[in-house]
Amino acid sequence: MRFGLTILPEHTWTAAEPRWREAEQLGFDHAWTFDHVTWGGLPDSPWFAAVPTLAAAAAVTERIGLGTFVSSPNNHHPVQLMREVLTLHDISAGRFLLGLGTGGDLDARIMGEDLPLRDRVARFHEFTRLLDRLLSEDHVTEEGRFYAARDVRTLPGPVRAADGRNQVPLVVAANGPKSIGLAVERGDGWMTYGGAADTDDDWWALIGRLSRRVDNALAEAGRDSSTLARYLNLDSAPTFSLTSAAVFEEAVGRAAELGFTDVITHWPRPDEPYRGTRDVLDEVAADVMPRLR
Numbered sequence: 001m002r003f004g005l006t007i008l009p010e011h012t013w014t015a016a017e018p019r020w021r022e023a024e025q026l027g028f029d030h031a032w033t034f035d036h037v038t039w040g041g042l043p044d045s046p047w048f049a050a051v052p053t054l055a056a057a058a059a060v061t062e063r064i065g066l067g068t069f070v071s072s073p074n075n076h077h078p079v080q081l082m083r084e085v086l087t088l089h090d091i092s093a094g095r096f097l098l099g100l101g102t103g104g105d106l107d108a109r110i111m112g113e114d115l116p117l118r119d120r121v122a123r124f125h126e127f128t129r130l131l132d133r134l135l136s137e138d139h140v141t142e143e144g145r146f147y148a149a150r151d152v153r154t155l156p157g158p159v160r161a162a163d164g165r166n167q168v169p170l171v172v173a174a175n176g177p178k179s180i181g182l183a184v185e186r187g188d189g190w191m192t193y194g195g196a197a198d199t200d201d202d203w204w205a206l207i208g209r210l211s212r213r214v215d216n217a218l219a220e221a222g223r224d225s226s227t228l229a230r231y232l233n234l235d236s237a238p239t240f241s242l243t244s245a246a247v248f249e250e251a252v253g254r255a256a257e258l259g260f261t262d263v264i265t266h267w268p269r270p271d272e273p274y275r276g277t278r279d280v281l282d283e284v285a286a287d288v289m290p291r292l293r
Contacts, residue, residue: 001252001255001256001260001261001262001263001292001293002029002030002261002262002263002293003027003028003029003030003262003263003264003265003289003293004028004029004030004031004032004065004067004231004262004263004264004265005023005026005028005030005031005032005264005265005266005267006031006032006033006034006069006235006264006265006266006267007019007020007023007031007032007033007266007267008033008034008039008042008266008267008269008274009033009034009047009048009049009050009053010042010045010046010047010048011046011048012046012048013048013053013056016048016053017056017060019267020056020057020060020061021060021061023061023064023267024061024062024063024064026281026282026285027285027289027290028064028285028289029064029065029262030064030065030066030067030097030262030264031057031061031064031065031066031067032066032067032068032069032097032099032264033050033053033054033057033068033069034050034069035049035050035051035068035069035070035071035072035075035099036050036075036104036106036107037074037075037107037110037111038106038107038110039104039106040104040105040106041273042273043106050068050069050071051068051084051088054066054067054068054088054092054096055087055088055091058088058091058092058093058095058096059091061095063095064095065095065096065097066088066092066095066096066097067096067097067098067099067171068097068098068099068100069099069264070099070100070101070171070173070191071098071099071100071101072100072101072102072103072104072107072124072127073102073103073120073123073124073127073146074103074104074107074108074111074113075103075107075111076127077147078127078130078131078134078147078149079134079147079149079152081131082131082134082135082152082154082157085098085131085135085159085168086135086154086156086157086159089159089167089168090156094167096168097168097169097171097189098168098169098170098171099171099173099191100124100127100128100131100170100171100172100173101124101172101173101174101191102120102121102124102173102179103120103124108120121176121178121179122145122146123145123146124179124182125178125179125182126144126145126146126147127146127147128170128172128182128186129186130142130144130147130149132160132170132186133149134149134152134154134157135154135157135158135159135160135168136157136158136160136161136162137154137157137158138153138154138155138157138158139151139152139153139154140152140154164227166188169188169189169229170186170187170188170189171187171188171189171190171191171229171231172186172187172189172190172191173190173191173192173193174190174191174192175192175193175194175195175210177213177217180210180213180214180217181217181221183214183217183228184214184217184218184221184223184228185221187228188227188228188229189228189229189230189231189262190214190228190229190230190231191230191231191232191233192207192210192231192232192233193233193236194206194207194210194232194233194236194237195236197237197238198238199238200237200238200239203236203237203238204237204254207232207255207258208258211230211258211259211260214228214230215259225259229261229262230259230260230261230262231260231261231262231263231264232255232258232260232262232263232264233264234248234251234252234255234263234264234265235264235265235266235273235274237251240266240268240273240274240275240276241263241265242265242266242268242274242276242277242280242281242284243276243280244280245280245283245284245287245288248265248280248284248288249284249288249292251263252288252292253292256292265284267281268280268281
């Protein structure tokens with residue numbers, strides 16, 4: 001099992017910088033930040049952009065993977081995002097992880113979008129396939145329903161390759177059948193938060209169904225399941241994973257049983273969401289993570 005820690009971009013860099021350093025020192029394999037214009041969980045909070053935050057984090061760390069949780073068509077164009085990805089890949093010396101998803105309702109509304117969900121999903125698929133091309137080829141031309149690219153130079157790419165030796169992994173967030181198919185088609189990893197549930201058992205049952213859906217999609221595509229990493233956001237469950245070390249250990253065990261290779265928790269906050277204490281984070285890093293790797 002590999003372990004990730006999400007650091008919300010709600011703090012000034014003076015306050016945030018020590019957390020990114022500590023995420024690495026605590027032994028986490030990867031660290032993430034939300035890529036939103038405004039996040040619905042903290043709509044009145046100060047909020048900073050993901051890409052410059054990760055560039056700054058790359059400059060103060062050496063080993064830990066750094067990822068967007070997740071980037072979407074709501075606030076990115078594939079051509080522009082390609083340039084940012086190449087830059088983050090360079091600054092981080094190859095540690096960048098590109099999390100991609102359809103995007104949330106609040107960001108869509110703020111950005112003036114009124115597409116129905118079906119069209120937003122279709123846009124996400126077009127977005128992901130074009131972005132993959134832009135990271136894999138040079139002189140890219142494409143005319144799509146939502147995006148156009150006209151002889152786009154992508155140097156210093158490519159950073160993705162047809163043989164699968166990809167320097168920038170695509171981690172595709174997906175719950176529905178079509179987007180899970182996209183994760184299997186294009187992704188180096190699949191990510192899920194599951195969905196809303198009243199109890200932890202209900203949430204884990206939902207996660208199990210999604211995991212089996214991925215198994216079926218892999219089999220239909222003839223793809224070796226070992227080639228797709230599986231990332232689980234533990235903190236969409238009703239109980240915060242860092243409520244205690246025991247809660248975290250149980251959650252990781254259940255994720256492993258369902259075939260997940262990576263789990264992601266959140267830096268504890270003094271208030272909801274993700275209300276918890278630093279003591280539990282330290283205990284998990286010192287005692288639980290080493291035993292479960």
